[in-house]
Amino acid sequence: MDEPPLHIRPYRDEDLPQLRKITVESFGSVALEQMLEQKYGLWNERDWKVRKASHIDDDVAQCPEGCFVAERGGEILGYITTRLDRVNQRGRIPNLAVVESARGLGLGRRMIQHVLDYMRDEGMKLAQIETMASNAIGQHLYPSCGFEEVARQVHYAMRL
């Protein structure tokens, strides 16, 4: 039997629990939040999963119309979020994830192309995305979608 088609559609409120689940299952080794926890342990009752999932809460609260999910046969396989700075005509992709079983099939690339078109349609003139130096996939995928490296940032932390 043929697989149902994969399509990218706008985010809906009822998607949030699944987006949070994909986030904590996906971002383990690549999230700054987990690196902080590895280095300092828990510093309050909120672990890296709670903090990272809350980034998605913020994305969908700030710009729900700029969030999209990739769905096949009713199953969400990935998501991408955006923030638009209309004053400066600049769009950012804060978060992007694909479930492990669907990686390497071009879904990440498709979602990026989708939001680049969305940003163009919204009048944005520049698109930005960031990745950790340890994220080899991001450093391959983003330039291959047309992004160019502009600068590197160093994250510092200390116990208080």
Ligand SMILES: CC(C)(COP(=O)(O)OP(=O)(O)OC[C@H]1O[C@@H](n2cnc3c(N)ncnc32)[C@H](O)[C@@H]1OP(=O)(O)O)[C@@H](O)C(=O)NCCC(=O)NCCS
């Ligand atoms: C990043 C992510 C969304 C990509 O999703 P995806 O659907 O697998 O992406 P695609 O299939 O479109 O592209 C992946 C590309 O990375 C390449 N790749 C895979 N593993 C790689 C590795 N270890 N090193 C370098 N490139 C790698 C693939 O070959 C593919 O490139 P190609 O199309 O030129 O062959 C997914 O890996 C993910 O969810 N990762 C965890 C969360 C994350 O890192 N999010 C982004 C934070 S900046």
